[in-house]
Amino acid sequence: MAQPYSTLVSIAWLLTLATTAGAQVPTFASRSELVVLSATAVDDRGRPVTNLRQPEFTVLEDGKPQPVLHFSAGPAVSARVLILVDASGSMNAEVKAASARMAVTQFLAALSPDDQVALAGFDSEYWGIVGWTKDRRKVEAGVRDLKPFGSTALHDALDSAARDLASHGEGRRAVVVLTDGVDTASKATADEVIARSRALDVPIYAVSVVAPIDDPRSESFAGKGRVTVVGTGSALLDRYASMSGGAAFVVSDFAGLKKAADLIALEFKHQYRLGYDPPEGPARFRRVEVRTTRKGVLVRTRSGYVPSS
Numbered sequence: 001m002a003q004p005y006s007t008l009v010s011i012a013w014l015l016t017l018a019t020t021a022g023a024q025v026p027t028f029a030s031r032s033e034l035v036v037l038s039a040t041a042v043d044d045r046g047r048p049v050t051n052l053r054q055p056e057f058t059v060l061e062d063g064k065p066q067p068v069l070h071f072s073a074g075p076a077v078s079a080r081v082l083i084l085v086d087a088s089g090s091m092n093a094e095v096k097a098a099s100a101r102m103a104v105t106q107f108l109a110a111l112s113p114d115d116q117v118a119l120a121g122f123d124s125e126y127w128g129i130v131g132w133t134k135d136r137r138k139v140e141a142g143v144r145d146l147k148p149f150g151s152t153a154l155h156d157a158l159d160s161a162a163r164d165l166a167s168h169g170e171g172r173r174a175v176v177v178l179t180d181g182v183d184t185a186s187k188a189t190a191d192e193v194i195a196r197s198r199a200l201d202v203p204i205y206a207v208s209v210v211a212p213i214d215d216p217r218s219e220s221f222a223g224k225g226r227v228t229v230v231g232t233g234s235a236l237l238d239r240y241a242s243m244s245g246g247a248a249f250v251v252s253d254f255a256g257l258k259k260a261a262d263l264i265a266l267e268f269k270h271q272y273r274l275g276y277d278p279p280e281g282p283a284r285f286r287r288v289e290v291r292t293t294r295k296g297v298l299v300r301t302r303s304g305y306v307p308s309s
Contacts, residue, residue, distance in 0.1 A: 067276060285306050
Protein backbone atom coordinates (compact mmCIF):
# COMPACT_ATOMS: atom_id res chain seq x y z
CA MET A 1 0.00 0.00 0.00
CA ALA A 2 1.26 3.50 -0.82
CA GLN A 3 2.08 5.26 2.42
CA PRO A 4 1.01 8.82 3.32
CA TYR A 5 3.69 11.43 2.73
CA SER A 6 5.21 13.13 5.71
CA THR A 7 4.29 16.75 6.31
CA LEU A 8 7.45 17.98 4.52
CA VAL A 9 6.91 15.77 1.49
CA SER A 10 3.27 16.82 1.27
CA ILE A 11 4.33 20.48 1.26
CA ALA A 12 6.90 19.74 -1.44
CA TRP A 13 4.22 18.02 -3.53
CA LEU A 14 1.94 21.05 -3.25
CA LEU A 15 4.77 23.39 -4.27
CA THR A 16 5.44 21.20 -7.30
CA LEU A 17 1.79 21.37 -8.28
CA ALA A 18 1.69 25.15 -7.94
CA THR A 19 4.87 25.60 -10.01
CA THR A 20 3.67 23.32 -12.80
CA ALA A 21 0.28 24.96 -12.94
CA GLY A 22 1.60 28.50 -12.66
CA ALA A 23 1.60 29.13 -16.40
CA GLN A 24 -2.07 28.30 -16.55
CA VAL A 25 -3.37 30.77 -13.96
CA PRO A 26 -5.53 33.33 -15.79
CA THR A 27 -6.02 36.93 -14.75
CA PHE A 28 -9.49 37.36 -13.31
CA ALA A 29 -9.45 40.93 -12.09
CA SER A 30 -7.25 43.27 -10.11
CA ARG A 31 -9.75 43.11 -7.26
CA SER A 32 -9.03 39.95 -5.31
CA GLU A 33 -12.21 40.27 -3.25
CA LEU A 34 -14.44 39.39 -6.20
CA VAL A 35 -16.71 36.41 -5.55
CA VAL A 36 -15.94 33.96 -8.37
CA LEU A 37 -18.42 31.20 -9.19
CA SER A 38 -17.86 28.05 -11.20
CA ALA A 39 -21.12 27.30 -13.02
CA THR A 40 -22.44 24.52 -15.23
CA ALA A 41 -25.52 24.89 -17.42
CA VAL A 42 -27.63 21.86 -18.39
CA ASP A 43 -30.83 21.40 -20.38
CA ASP A 44 -33.93 19.52 -19.24
CA ARG A 45 -32.28 16.22 -20.28
CA GLY A 46 -29.17 16.87 -18.21
CA ARG A 47 -26.97 17.70 -21.20
CA PRO A 48 -24.43 20.55 -20.86
CA VAL A 49 -25.37 23.81 -22.58
CA THR A 50 -22.13 25.21 -23.97
CA ASN A 51 -22.97 28.43 -25.83
CA LEU A 52 -24.40 30.80 -23.23
CA ARG A 53 -23.23 34.41 -23.30
CA GLN A 54 -22.69 36.76 -20.34
CA PRO A 55 -25.93 38.76 -20.87
CA GLU A 56 -27.90 35.51 -20.51
CA PHE A 57 -26.72 35.03 -16.90
CA THR A 58 -28.11 36.56 -13.71
CA VAL A 59 -26.28 36.21 -10.39
CA LEU A 60 -28.35 36.53 -7.21
CA GLU A 61 -26.96 36.97 -3.69
CA ASP A 62 -29.62 36.44 -1.05
CA GLY A 63 -32.17 36.97 -3.80
CA LYS A 64 -30.78 40.29 -5.04
CA PRO A 65 -29.24 40.63 -8.56
CA GLN A 66 -25.52 41.43 -8.69
CA PRO A 67 -23.60 43.01 -11.62
CA VAL A 68 -21.33 40.43 -13.28
CA LEU A 69 -17.85 41.99 -13.50
CA HIS A 70 -15.97 38.96 -14.81
CA PHE A 71 -17.04 36.27 -17.28
CA SER A 72 -15.23 33.43 -19.01
CA ALA A 73 -16.52 30.33 -20.73
CA GLY A 74 -15.30 26.85 -21.49
CA PRO A 75 -11.92 26.04 -23.03
CA ALA A 76 -10.90 29.72 -23.09
CA VAL A 77 -9.98 29.27 -19.41
CA SER A 78 -7.22 26.99 -18.14
CA ALA A 79 -8.28 23.71 -16.55
CA ARG A 80 -7.16 21.55 -13.64
CA VAL A 81 -8.83 18.47 -12.22
CA LEU A 82 -7.72 16.58 -9.12
CA ILE A 83 -8.70 12.90 -9.25
CA LEU A 84 -9.15 11.46 -5.76
CA VAL A 85 -9.23 7.66 -5.52
CA ASP A 86 -10.44 5.64 -2.53
CA ALA A 87 -7.62 3.26 -1.55
CA SER A 88 -9.25 1.99 1.63
CA GLY A 89 -10.08 -1.60 2.46
CA SER A 90 -13.72 -1.18 1.45
CA MET A 91 -12.51 -0.88 -2.18
CA ASN A 92 -10.52 -4.11 -1.92
CA ALA A 93 -13.00 -6.20 -3.93
CA GLU A 94 -11.51 -6.76 -7.39
CA VAL A 95 -14.65 -5.52 -9.12
CA LYS A 96 -14.53 -2.18 -7.26
CA ALA A 97 -10.78 -1.72 -7.77
CA ALA A 98 -11.02 -2.57 -11.48
CA SER A 99 -14.01 -0.25 -11.88
CA ALA A 100 -12.11 2.63 -10.28
CA ARG A 101 -9.17 2.09 -12.63
CA MET A 102 -11.50 1.89 -15.61
CA ALA A 103 -13.33 5.05 -14.56
CA VAL A 104 -10.04 6.99 -14.38
CA THR A 105 -9.04 5.73 -17.83
CA GLN A 106 -12.41 6.74 -19.30
CA PHE A 107 -12.29 10.15 -17.68
CA LEU A 108 -8.74 10.88 -18.83
CA ALA A 109 -9.65 9.92 -22.39
CA ALA A 110 -12.55 12.37 -22.37
CA LEU A 111 -10.49 15.36 -21.19
CA SER A 112 -8.85 17.85 -23.53
CA PRO A 113 -5.14 17.18 -24.20
CA ASP A 114 -4.09 20.45 -22.53
CA ASP A 115 -6.00 19.83 -19.30
CA GLN A 116 -3.77 19.41 -16.25
CA VAL A 117 -4.50 16.41 -14.01
CA ALA A 118 -3.24 15.49 -10.54
CA LEU A 119 -3.87 12.24 -8.66
CA ALA A 120 -4.31 11.71 -4.92
CA GLY A 121 -5.35 8.71 -2.85
CA PHE A 122 -6.85 8.17 0.57
CA ASP A 123 -7.64 5.56 3.19
CA SER A 124 -7.45 6.82 6.77
CA GLU A 125 -4.98 9.41 5.42
CA TYR A 126 -4.72 11.58 2.30
CA TRP A 127 -1.62 11.67 0.09
CA GLY A 128 -0.45 12.97 -3.28
CA ILE A 129 0.47 10.41 -5.93
CA VAL A 130 1.02 12.29 -9.19
CA GLY A 131 1.58 16.04 -9.45
CA TRP A 132 0.02 18.22 -12.14
CA THR A 133 0.70 16.74 -15.55
CA LYS A 134 -0.64 16.37 -19.07
CA ASP A 135 0.84 12.87 -19.26
CA ARG A 136 -2.15 10.56 -18.86
CA ARG A 137 0.08 7.49 -18.60
CA LYS A 138 1.56 8.72 -15.32
CA VAL A 139 -1.90 9.06 -13.81
CA GLU A 140 -3.02 5.64 -15.04
CA ALA A 141 0.16 4.06 -13.64
CA GLY A 142 -0.44 5.78 -10.31
CA VAL A 143 -3.95 4.31 -10.07
CA ARG A 144 -2.72 0.83 -10.96
CA ASP A 145 -0.18 0.94 -8.14
CA LEU A 146 -2.81 1.61 -5.46
CA LYS A 147 -3.39 -1.31 -3.09
CA PRO A 148 -6.64 -0.87 -1.11
CA PHE A 149 -6.16 -1.21 2.64
CA GLY A 150 -7.27 0.40 5.89
CA SER A 151 -10.20 2.50 7.04
CA THR A 152 -11.99 5.22 5.02
CA ALA A 153 -11.68 8.91 5.88
CA LEU A 154 -13.72 10.20 2.95
CA HIS A 155 -14.76 13.56 4.46
CA ASP A 156 -11.20 14.38 5.52
CA ALA A 157 -9.87 13.45 2.07
CA LEU A 158 -12.42 15.63 0.26
CA ASP A 159 -11.53 18.49 2.57
CA SER A 160 -7.82 18.12 1.77
CA ALA A 161 -8.45 17.74 -1.96
CA ALA A 162 -10.61 20.87 -2.16
CA ARG A 163 -8.01 22.90 -0.27
CA ASP A 164 -5.18 21.59 -2.46
CA LEU A 165 -6.99 22.45 -5.67
CA ALA A 166 -8.08 25.90 -4.46
CA SER A 167 -4.48 26.77 -3.56
CA HIS A 168 -3.37 26.68 -7.21
CA GLY A 169 -5.02 29.85 -8.50
CA GLU A 170 -8.15 30.48 -10.49
CA GLY A 171 -9.47 28.80 -13.63
CA ARG A 172 -11.71 25.89 -14.51
CA ARG A 173 -11.29 23.26 -11.84
CA ALA A 174 -12.95 20.33 -10.11
CA VAL A 175 -12.33 17.41 -7.77
CA VAL A 176 -13.43 14.01 -9.10
CA VAL A 177 -13.68 11.39 -6.34
CA LEU A 178 -14.00 7.64 -6.98
CA THR A 179 -15.25 5.76 -3.92
CA ASP A 180 -17.94 3.47 -2.57
CA GLY A 181 -19.09 6.39 -0.43
CA VAL A 182 -18.72 4.71 2.96
CA ASP A 183 -16.87 6.83 5.56
CA THR A 184 -15.53 5.09 8.67
CA ALA A 185 -12.68 7.23 10.01
CA SER A 186 -13.01 10.97 9.31
CA LYS A 187 -12.36 13.58 11.97
CA ALA A 188 -14.32 16.24 10.07
CA THR A 189 -18.06 15.99 9.52
CA ALA A 190 -19.73 16.12 6.13
CA ASP A 191 -21.37 19.46 6.97
CA GLU A 192 -18.00 21.02 7.86
CA VAL A 193 -16.37 19.84 4.63
CA ILE A 194 -19.31 20.87 2.45
CA ALA A 195 -19.24 24.37 3.97
CA ARG A 196 -15.52 24.71 3.27
CA SER A 197 -15.66 23.30 -0.28
CA ARG A 198 -18.40 25.67 -1.39
CA ALA A 199 -16.54 28.60 0.21
CA LEU A 200 -13.48 27.63 -1.86
CA ASP A 201 -15.53 27.36 -5.07
CA VAL A 202 -14.38 23.81 -5.81
CA PRO A 203 -17.03 21.72 -7.61
CA ILE A 204 -17.02 18.09 -6.47
CA TYR A 205 -17.93 15.31 -8.90
CA ALA A 206 -18.54 12.01 -7.12
CA VAL A 207 -18.60 8.56 -8.71
CA SER A 208 -19.91 5.87 -6.35
CA VAL A 209 -18.50 2.53 -7.49
CA VAL A 210 -20.89 -0.16 -6.22
CA ALA A 211 -21.94 -3.74 -6.86
CA PRO A 212 -25.02 -4.25 -9.09
CA ILE A 213 -27.12 -5.26 -6.08
CA ASP A 214 -26.50 -1.77 -4.63
CA ASP A 215 -27.19 0.13 -7.87
CA PRO A 216 -30.82 1.37 -8.12
CA ARG A 217 -30.51 1.38 -11.92
CA SER A 218 -29.41 -2.26 -12.09
CA GLU A 219 -31.79 -5.19 -12.63
CA SER A 220 -29.94 -6.90 -9.76
CA PHE A 221 -30.72 -4.10 -7.28
CA ALA A 222 -31.67 -5.58 -3.90
CA GLY A 223 -32.06 -2.48 -1.78
CA LYS A 224 -35.57 -1.38 -2.69
CA GLY A 225 -37.56 -0.39 0.37
CA ARG A 226 -34.66 -0.56 2.82
CA VAL A 227 -31.84 1.69 3.98
CA THR A 228 -28.34 0.44 3.15
CA VAL A 229 -24.87 1.69 4.04
CA VAL A 230 -24.06 2.12 0.36
CA GLY A 231 -27.30 3.99 -0.24
CA THR A 232 -26.59 6.35 2.64
CA GLY A 233 -23.08 6.96 1.32
CA SER A 234 -24.36 7.70 -2.19
CA ALA A 235 -26.92 10.15 -0.80
CA LEU A 236 -24.16 11.94 1.10
CA LEU A 237 -22.01 12.22 -2.03
CA ASP A 238 -25.01 13.68 -3.82
CA ARG A 239 -25.13 16.39 -1.14
CA TYR A 240 -21.45 17.16 -1.66
CA ALA A 241 -22.03 17.52 -5.38
CA SER A 242 -25.20 19.59 -5.23
CA MET A 243 -23.87 22.04 -2.61
CA SER A 244 -20.56 22.57 -4.43
CA GLY A 245 -21.97 22.83 -7.97
CA GLY A 246 -20.81 19.42 -9.18
CA ALA A 247 -22.72 16.19 -9.85
CA ALA A 248 -22.92 12.65 -8.44
CA PHE A 249 -23.22 9.26 -10.14
CA VAL A 250 -23.76 5.68 -9.00
CA VAL A 251 -22.17 3.12 -11.32
CA SER A 252 -21.92 -0.67 -11.34
CA ASP A 253 -20.96 -1.56 -14.92
CA PHE A 254 -18.82 -0.38 -17.82
CA ALA A 255 -21.66 1.45 -19.56
CA GLY A 256 -22.39 3.44 -16.40
CA LEU A 257 -18.71 4.23 -15.89
CA LYS A 258 -18.27 5.51 -19.44
CA LYS A 259 -21.43 7.59 -19.32
CA ALA A 260 -20.43 9.21 -16.02
CA ALA A 261 -16.85 9.87 -17.14
CA ASP A 262 -17.91 11.38 -20.46
CA LEU A 263 -20.54 13.61 -18.85
CA ILE A 264 -18.18 14.87 -16.14
CA ALA A 265 -15.51 15.66 -18.73
CA LEU A 266 -18.03 17.45 -20.95
CA GLU A 267 -19.36 19.55 -18.07
CA PHE A 268 -15.85 20.34 -16.92
CA LYS A 269 -14.78 21.35 -20.44
CA HIS A 270 -17.66 23.85 -20.67
CA GLN A 271 -17.55 25.27 -17.15
CA TYR A 272 -18.45 28.96 -16.90
CA ARG A 273 -16.74 31.37 -14.49
CA LEU A 274 -18.59 34.45 -13.22
CA GLY A 275 -17.30 37.08 -10.82
CA TYR A 276 -19.04 39.87 -8.95
CA ASP A 277 -18.31 42.39 -6.23
CA PRO A 278 -19.88 41.24 -2.92
CA PRO A 279 -22.21 43.78 -1.27
CA GLU A 280 -21.12 45.33 1.98
CA GLY A 281 -22.33 43.63 5.13
CA PRO A 282 -21.38 41.27 7.95
CA ALA A 283 -19.27 38.18 7.39
CA ARG A 284 -22.15 35.69 7.47
CA PHE A 285 -23.25 32.98 5.08
CA ARG A 286 -24.75 34.41 1.89
CA ARG A 287 -26.84 32.28 -0.44
CA VAL A 288 -25.90 32.41 -4.11
CA GLU A 289 -27.91 31.44 -7.17
CA VAL A 290 -27.12 31.70 -10.88
CA ARG A 291 -29.92 31.77 -13.42
CA THR A 292 -30.12 32.11 -17.19
CA THR A 293 -32.72 33.76 -19.38
CA ARG A 294 -32.60 30.86 -21.81
CA LYS A 295 -35.69 28.71 -21.38
CA GLY A 296 -35.32 25.11 -20.21
CA VAL A 297 -31.77 25.60 -18.94
CA LEU A 298 -30.68 25.07 -15.31
CA VAL A 299 -27.44 26.51 -13.95
CA ARG A 300 -25.58 24.73 -11.14
CA THR A 301 -23.10 26.48 -8.88
CA ARG A 302 -22.07 26.44 -5.21
CA SER A 303 -24.87 27.25 -2.82
CA GLY A 304 -23.19 30.22 -1.14
CA TYR A 305 -20.18 31.65 0.63
CA VAL A 306 -19.02 33.60 3.67
CA PRO A 307 -17.16 36.84 2.78
CA SER A 308 -13.82 37.53 4.37
CA SER A 309 -14.11 39.90 7.29
